[in-house]
Amino acid sequence: MKKKITWLLFKLLTNLKTAIVLLLLIASFSIVGTIIEQDKSLEFYQFHYSSVSPLFGIALWQFIKLFGIDHIYTSLWFLVLLLLFSLSLASCTFSIQFPLLKISKQWYFYKYQYQFNRLNLTRTLRKIPISICISNLNKINYSVFQQKKKLYGYKGLLGRLSPIIVHLSIILILSGTIISIFTSFVCQQIVPRGEVFHLQNLTVSKYFSFIPQNTIGKVHNFWIDYNTDGSISQFFSDIELQNSNGELLQRKTISVNTPLIYKNLSIYQTDWNIVSVQLKLGNNILQLPCNFVQSDNSSRLWTVYLPITSSLDRGYIFIISGAHKILFAYNLKGELLFSILLNQLFYLHNVPIIFLDIFTSTGLQIKSDFGIPVIYFGFLLLIISIIFSYINYCQLWFSLTPLFLLVGGNTNRSFLNFEEDLWFIENSVNKYL
Incomplete structure (x- = not known):
């Protein structure tokens, strides 16, 4: 009886209709996962889906949370679908495609x-x-x-290998997806120029993620290239990775779409910020913090407040636009007084002040995903299978x-x-x- 049930299950898995149904289910749920935002907070779904009419007496946000639609790609039932589809392809390959290849060689x-x-x-x-x-x-x-x-x-005869390679490539792609689901992590870092950083501030962490604690990064420099019209062309970070003993592992200047890759770690340039402004007042050096302000025309501005009284109720406001290293000085009435270039001397209340420097920070995204090489290899095999299919x-x-x-x-x-x-x-x- 057990052998009969096992044979029926094996026959069901090798059936083409079963593979098509599984593929359609995976594709359908993937579409749903694309439409409905994934891995958001409960408040997000309550806010965005509470106005929709209840389904079978259940609010849509409750329906989404109940069936795990808020995390489709990591839910158990979706992983089971991927596993069944992989088993279907594997059983079809060994029970049908390999025998056909063997017959072709006879x-x-x-x-x-x-x-x-x-x-x-x-x-x-x-x-x-x-x-x-x-x-x-x-x-x-x-x-x-x-x-x-x-x-x-x-x-x-290579043309007969094409279906086998197609099945193998899809199995590898699905396997790489499952590996990514269980092992990947992503962290975001805002690091001032000249400072070191560790792998922390995780935004994505999976069940079996391994975050290396013996890897230390350092931002040696950060700078921006501008177009002739003053708009930003590209921004760069000079990044160094060291081990816990201070030994250099790798150093590279990264930019947008040009990451530093070391083993399974990828460091991407994502953002930047101005942290502070350094001024010299007489013989004293001050480092004043900057506050980011989003303007109406989407340009990036930072403000710096320089108080001139102990009660902080009187002072001057400096505005920085981008990282051009130009300060625009305003009074508290919002009137523009003058602009200052880097290392330029100016006076406020007869006090000599020199604009020394702007301290910037770079935004980094650090990712690790052991499934990506498997997925890439699967797609490579898929391309090869397409070429073989023309033979x-x-x-x-x-x-x-x-x-x-x-x-x-x-x-x-x-x-x-x-x-x-x-x-x-x-x-x-x-x-x-």
């Missing part, structure tokens, strides 16, 4: 007319020596086997009778090219005669 011969009548193409040619047929088949890259007055030839698998049989030569063959695709092979053989026979 050679066998046809002798009688009724055997040739079952083939896609048949020809009856005038009688010629069998050695001429072998020579002609070799010219068009066929592997040839002979048994007395019968021949069998084939070419394009025709062709088979030809010859049988030399006392009166004529029987020729027939099959192909899995590109019927016209296969007919050209037969035409070449017919033409070669006619030339011989």
Whole structure:
């Protein structure tokens, strides 16, 4: 009884309809996961989905939380679907595709007319020596086997590998996805220029994520390149990674879309900020913090307040636009007084002040995902399988009778090219005669 149930389950998994149903379910739930925001807080779903009419008496946000639609890609039922689909492809590969490949490598011969009548193409040619047929088949890259007055030839065996490679590539892609679900992590860092940082401030952390604690980073420098119109072209960070002993692991200048990659760690340039402004008042050096302000035209501004009284109720406001290292001085009435360049001397209440520097910080995103190499390799195999699928698998049989030569063959695709092979053989026979 157990063997019968096991056989029925195996037969169900190898069924093409089962694989199609599983694939459609995975695709459908993936679409839902694209439409509905994933991994948000409970308050987010209550705010955005409370106005929708209840479904079966249940509010939509409750429905989303109840069935795990807020984290589809990490929910148990979605992982089970991926596992079943992978098992279906694997069982189909071993029970159907590998036997077909094995049969394709076997050679066998046809002798009688009724055997040739079952083939896609048949020809009856005038009688010629069998050695001429072998020579002609070799010219068009066929592997040839002979048994007395019968021949069998084939070419394009790589084309039969295509379905196997497709199945393998999809299994690898799904496996890499599952590995990513269980092992990846993402952290965000805002690091001032010249400071060190550790892997912390995690925004994404999975069940088996491993965050290396013996890796230390340092931002040596940060700078911005501008276009001729003053807009930002690109921003750069000079990043160094060290181990816990202070030994250099890797150093690289990163920019947007040009990360530092060390082993399984990827450090991306994502944002930047101005932390403080350094001024010299007489013989004293002050470092004043900056506050970010989003303007109406989406430009980035920072404000710095310089008090001139102990009660902090009187002072001046400096505004920085971008990282151009230009200060615009305003009074508390909002009136522009003057602009100051880097290292320029100016006076406020007869006090000499020098604008020394702007201290910036860089925004970094640090990611680790062991599933990405597996996914990339799966897609590489998928590309290879597509190339292999264009290779025709062709088979030809010859049988030399006392009166004529029987020729027939099959192909899995590109019927016209296969007919050209037969035409070449017919033409070669006619030339011989």
